[in-house]
Amino acid sequence: MHEMSLVESLVELVEDERRKQDFSRVRMIRLRVGALGHAEPEALRFCFDAITNGTIADGARLEIETVPGEGWCHRCRRTVPLVERYAACPVCGIAQVRMTAGDELRLAEMEVE
Amino acid sequence: MCAVCGCGAAVIAENLHVERPAAGVGVRKQDHNHSHSYARDHHHRGHADGVIDFGNGLAGVHVPGMSQERTISIERDILSKNDAFAHANRTRLQNSGVFALNLVSSPGSGKTSLLVRAIADLKDRWPISVIEGDQQTSRDADRIRATGVQAVQINTGKGCHLDAHMVGHALDHLSLGSGGLLFVENVGNLVCPAAFDLGEAHKVVVLSVTEGEDKPLKYPDMFAAADLMLLNKADLLPHLDFDVSVCLAAAARVNPRIHFLTVSARTGEGLGAFYSWIEDRAAVMASPVSWPE
Numbered sequence: 001m002h003e004m005s006l007v008e009s010l011v012e013l014v015e016d017e018r019r020k021q022d023f024s025r026v027r028m029i030r031l032r033v034g035a036l037g038h039a040e041p042e043a044l045r046f047c048f049d050a051i052t053n054g055t056i057a058d059g060a061r062l063e064i065e066t067v068p069g070e071g072w073c074h075r076c077r078r079t080v081p082l083v084e085r086y087a088a089c090p091v092c093g094i095a096q097v098r099m100t101a102g103d104e105l106r107l108a109e110m111e112v113e
Numbered sequence: 114m115c116a117v118c119g120c121g122a123a124v125i126a127e128n129l130h131v132e133r134p135a136a137g138v139g140v141r142k143q144d145h146n147h148s149h150s151y152a153r154d155h156h157h158r159g160h161a162d163g164v165i166d167f168g169n170g171l172a173g174v175h176v177p178g179m180s181q182e183r184t185i186s187i188e189r190d191i192l193s194k195n196d197a198f199a200h201a202n203r204t205r206l207q208n209s210g211v212f213a214l215n216l217v218s219s220p221g222s223g224k225t226s227l228l229v230r231a232i233a234d235l236k237d238r239w240p241i242s243v244i245e246g247d248q249q250t251s252r253d254a255d256r257i258r259a260t261g262v263q264a265v266q267i268n269t270g271k272g273c274h275l276d277a278h279m280v281g282h283a284l285d286h287l288s289l290g291s292g293g294l295l296f297v298e299n300v301g302n303l304v305c306p307a308a309f310d311l312g313e314a315h316k317v318v319v320l321s322v323t324e325g326e327d328k329p330l331k332y333p334d335m336f337a338a339a340d341l342m343l344l345n346k347a348d349l350l351p352h353l354d355f356d357v358s359v360c361l362a363a364a365a366r367v368n369p370r371i372h373f374l375t376v377s378a379r380t381g382e383g384l385g386a387f388y389s390w391i392e393d394r395a396a397v398m399a400s401p402v403s404w405p406e
Contacts, residue, residue, distance in 0.1 A: 002274055002305035009191050021185055031191070038308035038334055039191075085333050086367055096369055105191045105308075113182040 003043040006105065007051040013107050014057050023112035026060040030109050036069040036085050036102035060110075069102030195309055198277035202312025205284060206295065211242075212395035213295040215313035217335055219328075220301030222321040223345045225253050227378040228296055232260045234381075235388060240293035244283045246275040246300045253298065263287055274305040277312055294391065307334040314398050315340040322346050322353055326360035333367040341390060342373040348380045 014026060033041055041064045048062045069082035075095035082090075082097060089095045190196070206213050216224050225245075232241055243264040245253040254266035265283045267275060280297060289295070297313060299306040307316075318339035320328055323346055329336040336342065342364050344357065357375060364371050372390065376383035 002308060005272065005274075005276065006191055006308075009194050012194055013187070013189055013191065017185065017187060023183075023185075027182060085337050086369065107187045107189050107191055109184055109186045109188075111182055111184050 003039055004047050004051065006039055007044060007047045010107060011052060011055050011057055014110065015055075017110070018056055021112070025113050026057045026110055027113060028061045028063060028111040029057060029107065030063045030065060032065050032067050032104045032106045032108045034067045034069070034102040034104040036082065036099065037105050038103075039105050041066065065108065067101055067104045069099065071097035071099045071101075073097050192308065192310075195277050198281050199310035199312040202277055202281050202284060205281075206289070206312060206314075207398070209289040210292040210399070211289050211295050212293070212391070212398050213297060213311075213313040214391070215297045215299060215306075215311050215316045216319060217299045217303070217306045217316055217339065218301060218319035218321075219303045219324065222301070222319045222324065223378050224298050224301070224319050225256055227319060227343065227345060227376070228298060229256060229260055230378045230381065230384065231296075231387070232257065232262055234384065235294065235391075236260065236262055240290050242287045242289065242293065242295045244275075244280060244287075244295065244297045246279075246298060248272070248300065269300055273300060273302050274309050275299050275311060276309050280311045294395070303328070303332040303335050307338045315394060317341045317343060319343045319345050320360070322350055322355040322357075322360075326356055327363055329360070329363040329367045336364050336367045336371065339368065339371060342371055343387065344373060344375045345378060347375045347382050348377040 010029070010031070014029070017023075031044070033039055033044070044064065045062060052058050052060060069084070070079050071082045071087075071089075072078075073080050073089040073092065073095050076089060076091050078091070079100065080089050080091055080097060082099060082102060085099060086096060089097050216228070218224050228243065232243070235241060241262045243254070243257045243262060245251075245257060245264055245266045246269060247253055247266070248269055248271070250268070251266040254264040257264035265286045267279050267283055269275065269279070275297065287295075297311055299311075316335075316339040318335055318341070320342060322344060325331070329342075344360065350357070361373055364373060374383050374386050374390070376387055378384075
């Protein structure tokens with residue numbers, strides 16, 4: 001379950017931010033997670049409390065914003081929704097679509113004090 | 114009227130108190146020499162001990178309508194630390210002229226056997242180094258060392274994948290001369306290693322014909338991340354119902370750019386094409402303009 005190390009990396013980023021922007025407590029952490037990406041939101045939640053225990057992020061609320069998959073269809077020349085990687089275009093049903101969104105795994109923002 | 118809080122019902126009592134002026138509040142002694150009869154539920158912090166401090170928050174400031182909490186925008190990739198280590202590894206390998214492949218697969222696809230065979234075939238042409246990743250034991254590194262090349266074993270413990278930081282430490286233990294090949298054999302796992310760039314030139318996914326031909330569809334992340342798929346154990350095909358064309362179509366659907374070769378580590382079938390692929394890609398790598406990011 002690589003979500004364990006992803007949450008460890010997240011805590012490192014929060015520590016980085018504390019050094020840059022003075023705060024003593026994190027109340028909320030918002031992640032942007034792509035629907036077609038490498039991380040499973042439920043697994044992230046499962047690890048979050050255990051990994052953040054005793055760290056700067058201890059007690060923070062985890063909010064996960066899911067970014068839906070999107071891609072650019074060369075044939076239709078438009079952005080179309082994607083439900084799986086490299087799926088056919090849902091409009092023309094033919095072309096291979098280049099994924100443009102849905103692969104994100106980002107620390108978006110935090111509420112701190 | 115009380116000059117501190119604007120209350121108009123202050124009762125002058127004999128137990129006078131004097132407020133110490135706080136920064137920014139501007140209360141002078143003579144302005145506030147009365148007592149409040151309702152001091153117990155008064156809303157100013159610190160009033161009871163004679164200190165009025167409107168900036169007694171964590172940041173030492175008070176702005177009407179705002180608390181000390183704040184929202185800060187970060188927008189950083191969670192894998193950015195790993196990617197920074199991967200970038201350092203890639204630069205280091207490039208400077209040494211070493212061409213690195215990251216071999217990924219499920220457990221039991223034959224990665225180590227494939228490596229042992231490839232090393233035997235290639236070690237006279239290139240200096241070869243190997244980094245082995247497993248949860249426990251140094252069995253794989255022992256097998257590799259028996260071929261006469263240098264190998265470092267990384268035990269990940271409970272970890273399910275190698276990350277770029279681990280690989281950076283492993284590189285410290287290898288003498289990387291000028292040129293040569295580095296094979297990184299990742300932990301047998303068709304899910305987690307997909308997300309972690311190690312600094313390799315290419316990910317190579319190994320799938321054996323004793324596995325399902327629909328694996329690329331079931332585990333698309335790994336096949337999407339790989340540049341080459343080796344379909345191993347081809348010598349067993351006459352005994353199985355495995356349909357190679359169905360498997361290749363599944364891989365191509367997930368990753369239209371993926372190359373694939375059918376090989377057998379046991380008989381050596383198809384390995385010549387694999388070695389040619391390595392040679393071509395290593396030549397591409399030697400050109401800085403084409404270095405993969």
